[in-house]
Amino acid sequence: MPDETNNNQIERRSFLKCMAWAGTGVVWVMSGGVLSSCQLVTGAKRKGSFSFVQISDSHIGFNKDPNHDVTKTLTEAVNKINALEDQPSFLIHTGDITHLATPEQFDTASQVLKTAKASQIYYTPGEHDVFSDDGGLYRERFGGGTQGQGWQSFDYDGVHFIGLINVLNLKQGSGTGLGGSGFGQLGGEQLAWLEKDVKGLSSSTPIVVFAHIPLWTIYPEWGWGTDDSAQALSYLKRFGSVSVLNGHVHQVMQKVEGNVRFHTALSTAFPQPAPGTAPAPGPIKDVPAERLRSLLGLTDVSYVQNKNSLALVDSTLV
Amino acid sequence: MLTKLKVSLMLIMTAVFVAACGLGGAEVVSSQPSGAMATPAAQMPDMKMPAEQQMSSETANANEVVIQNFLFQPSTLTVKAGTKVTWINRDDEPHTATDTESRFGSKALDTGDRFTTEFTKPGTYTYYCALHPKMTGKIIVE
Numbered sequence: 001m002p003d004e005t006n007n008n009q010i011e012r013r014s015f016l017k018c019m020a021w022a023g024t025g026v027v028w029v030m031s032g033g034v035l036s037s038c039q040l041v042t043g044a045k046r047k048g049s050f051s052f053v054q055i056s057d058s059h060i061g062f063n064k065d066p067n068h069d070v071t072k073t074l075t076e077a078v079n080k081i082n083a084l085e086d087q088p089s090f091l092i093h094t095g096d097i098t099h100l101a102t103p104e105q106f107d108t109a110s111q112v113l114k115t116a117k118a119s120q121i122y123y124t125p126g127e128h129d130v131f132s133d134d135g136g137l138y139r140e141r142f143g144g145g146t147q148g149q150g151w152q153s154f155d156y157d158g159v160h161f162i163g164l165i166n167v168l169n170l171k172q173g174s175g176t177g178l179g180g181s182g183f184g185q186l187g188g189e190q191l192a193w194l195e196k197d198v199k200g201l202s203s204s205t206p207i208v209v210f211a212h213i214p215l216w217t218i219y220p221e222w223g224w225g226t227d228d229s230a231q232a233l234s235y236l237k238r239f240g241s242v243s244v245l246n247g248h249v250h251q252v253m254q255k256v257e258g259n260v261r262f263h264t265a266l267s268t269a270f271p272q273p274a275p276g277t278a279p280a281p282g283p284i285k286d287v288p289a290e291r292l293r294s295l296l297g298l299t300d301v302s303y304v305q306n307k308n309s310l311a312l313v314d315s316t317l318v
Numbered sequence: 319m320l321t322k323l324k325v326s327l328m329l330i331m332t333a334v335f336v337a338a339c340g341l342g343g344a345e346v347v348s349s350q351p352s353g354a355m356a357t358p359a360a361q362m363p364d365m366k367m368p369a370e371q372q373m374s375s376e377t378a379n380a381n382e383v384v385i386q387n388f389l390f391q392p393s394t395l396t397v398k399a400g401t402k403v404t405w406i407n408r409d410d411e412p413h414t415a416t417d418t419e420s421r422f423g424s425k426a427l428d429t430g431d432r433f434t435t436e437f438t439k440p441g442t443y444t445y446y447c448a449l450h451p452k453m454t455g456k457i458i459v460e
Binding site (some may be wrong): 170171172183222 | 412418
């Protein structure tokens, strides 16, 4: 049991208390690298210089329990974004846009996402989008304006955004006797690009990194981590505020380490089990239909300029 | 400092497996591993077996690898040269059987899909799932 006299434990307790509300509308405010408060803000007007919305893991083409119509739930997510009082400046999709990377699935995803009011959507692929052709079709559809094999960076209102890809050339796990972690990986070429990309930036520049597989090790047994993420994060160490937004795990998880805050988003398609609570990852099948939408959702991110901090609100489809 | 935080979504799930077999799961049949030698293009791998025998249990028949719960079972299969090996996906997630040395590779196998390939050359073939690289297996060809 946590020792309440220990500060870390208290932080952890309040963190867990906040987590209990995840999915019903919670704001996470971080300043100075410390998670300092959390409160329900359903319906509240955001305060900040701009905001954007992260959506993830739409898995267009998936048609089994617990969700036989993932196109519909993605549409609901887009409608929900379109109904926001303060429109986000842009959207970020953190991968697994499709389930099997077929042209038809990419088409369907594009058609739904085209209905978003936001004029710009930035993408990074998940392994489901690239595994069959090393991302050829993905880049053809969504890779415009990117570099290398699809990674990118851009600046918005003083914040530097970096879209990384950690789902290409995945190596086998250690079970073959050949070594390997079965994790995501960034690769040397992308790391070299990243190092160069941030070189000229002032250390006070807020950084937002987005990638599909978490850049922190959540659960090695299920391959929920990225082999060379430590190298990538070493290039970002000197920055005062770094936020890392990931998908892949289909549930909200957060961690703060120094000036880096990690966050994973809900899926718009189906929930996955918490680490170690099932024999394997994959869809949680036995979700009652009336509960499904409370386990799917999106993340709304506001940037508060004078405080140099990001507020994250995870909200569900209901 | 916060150590590893595992936060559960308070959902207790029971992995009830009701494999939707028999509803026309596509047959995925590949040509044999290309290896160093180019294989004659004459080999037509078009051998459709329309739902002949439905798999009723999770256990693999001889020369079969069942994919279930993110595992290849058996994880090591030993066969004689010239044997055709079939993978069957019993998960609700798609998987692949991808050779670490690119000598063979399935496309995505959705629920109920099969992939068959013939192993002509003796040796050890280690493979994994390109979507879930944690998953690994081995075919030993004698």
